[in-house]
Amino acid sequence: MALTDQKKTAQLDSGILVVNQSRPTKVNCWSCGAMRAAHFCQECGKVQPPTPVDYFTFFGLPFRLNLEPEKLEGEFYALSRHLHPDINAINSDREQQWSLEKSSQLNDAYRTLKDPITRTEYLLRLQGVQLEEQSKAATEEARRTGKLKKQVVPPDLLEQVFELNMQLEEMRMNKKMGEPDRTLERELQDSKKHVQDRYNGLVEELHAAWNEWDALIDRAEQGGSVLEDDRIAVRDKMVDVLNRRNYLRNLLRDIDEVLEN
Amino acid sequence: MAYSDKVLDHYSNPRNVGSLDKNSAEVGTGLVGAPECGDVMKLQIKVNPATNIIEDAKFKTFGCGSAIASSSLATEWVKGKTVDEALTIRNTDIVKELSLPPVKIHCSVLAEDAIRAAIGDWKKKNGQHSQAQAAVQPAPVEQRA
Known part of the structure; x- marks a missing residue:
């Protein structure tokens, strides 16, 4: 475990608490040009292209570990309804493709976050924790120092x-x-x-x-x-x-x- | 996942299973674990105080075939070596000998840890501070392929 002695101070954005993760900045809706919400354009309601975001951000949640399961479930069902490929069947090919990809992202995100243990493990992974790497690093340290x-x-x-x-x-x-x-x-x-x-x-x-x-x-x-x-x-x-x-x-x-x- | 022939051989015919008297001054005991998989490995050595040669080694491992094979091989290798020679055994040597796949590399790390822990325990019992091996050239731990 690379414990640093430096007393670094995290910046104001809580996103900085997650190593190598930055929250996506708002972009324009591909269709009407207005600023978009997380998954749909606030103005025209069109589904937005998938972005490689972490699961907390996907649900618009802060990186907190206490969360209300009912709220998460409600959000999951609401998003599922709008992202379901059947709903988007009448839309353009690329919108269908996006809704498909986002549905799958949604399922992964929900499965991971609803369980307290997988949620914790996931957050730790975002924090750069890799158990096996830590174990190897500790072995190397033992070799080097003889301790x-x-x-x-x-x-x-x-x-x-x-x-x-x-x-x-x-x-x-x-x-x-x-x-x-x-x-x-x-x-x-x-x-x-x-x-x-x-x-x-x-x-x-x-x-x-x-x-x-x-x-x-x-x-x-x-x-x-x-x-x-x-x-x-x-x-x-x-x-x-x-x-x-x-x-x-x-x-x-x-x-x-x-x-x- | 297919195990290599050498892993299978050690697994079905493990060498040096058992235990030594952990209260003896000549015996060093190492008990280590891998939290990734929940394995535990105990490795014991019996050292001749006059020569510092490891005359006997025993192990008992609860874990997968690769963990058992790694510790079985480790006991074979440390026997007849001096304590300082045994400290030069690297997990990479075990990986090579047993042709362990990347997902099982942590088993070899565990075996190296067990040797080190057993020797550390023996040194502690015999009032030696474990600085001797600091001179040993560190080798990189085998990384995932």
């Missing part, structure tokens, strides 16, 4: 995941031999509860991080300044929660699989 690589998940979690996997393996063996171990089964059921609690606790942690993030966006939108360090700190908090979540989710899946079979 131990900092593991992205806490050691006690790795320990727990490892131990539970050992138990799961034993349980699978026992079952294969036709000698299920009832004590082990009870232990696993207890562990499952523990893992489930830890997993549920992550939702709260994630929401807390969302609130911090949204506060930064709000501050920027109101013309305030946002320190680069603050942005990175909240971003990394979310990365951390999602990393731990990955492990716990896999673990729960594996425990269920063993207990049910």
Whole structure:
């Protein structure tokens, strides 16, 4: 993770909070020349050509993580109705093509934003987070300095995941031999509860991080300044929660699989 | 996705599966994980205190075939090497040996991390500060194709 020491101050536009993303400036409607709204010309209502925008911008939303699902859904259906290729079948070829492309963009955007986890992952991607790249960079750093690589998940979690996997393996063996171990089964059921609690606790942690993030966006939108360090700190908090979540989710899946079979 | 023959060989016939006494002063333990896929890998080494040669190595990995093969290969490679020699093993060497596809490169990174973590643990136990390997020439991590 390239943590920068520089205390850079984000500019007034909240769009700057997203690395390498700039919001499209208003352009003229291709048909009547008036300034256009996001997808249709405000003057003549014609569909506008698709632009490669991020999903938040597609919906005209700020880069906030708390959003009202009903509102998003309403917006999705409203846009779907207007962008549907059938509606545009009587229009010119290029308008049909645009509505088709925009419909597909709309579906992707909605699918990504409606789910809290994919929404968070998407925002992190916009923020330039690439888990695998980070891991490689940390390995390189460890080689260079001779220091131990900092593991992205806490050691006690790795320990727990490892131990539970050992138990799961034993349980699978026992079952294969036709000698299920009832004590082990009870232990696993207890562990499952523990893992489930830890997993549920992550939702709260994630929401807390969302609130911090949204506060930064709000501050920027109101013309305030946002320190680069603050942005990175909240971003990394979310990365951390999602990393731990990955492990716990896999673990729960594996425990269920063993207990049910 | 098709695994290479070498991956399949290590996967169906893994070398050095097991564990060593983690409380022994001669044993170093590395436990590492890849959050991308939720894999965990434990690698242990037993070092001869007189020669600094790794005399035994064991691993246990919960993960995909490539992660298992990478750690199996790692235990094979570190055995008979001195601690400092083992630190020169690169994930790129593992990628080459096992012909890992780009999506599985993180498995090889995990194996290198595990070796490093095990040696780090051993050094800590034996009061050595891990500065020795700073002299080792850093090699670039294999990038995605």
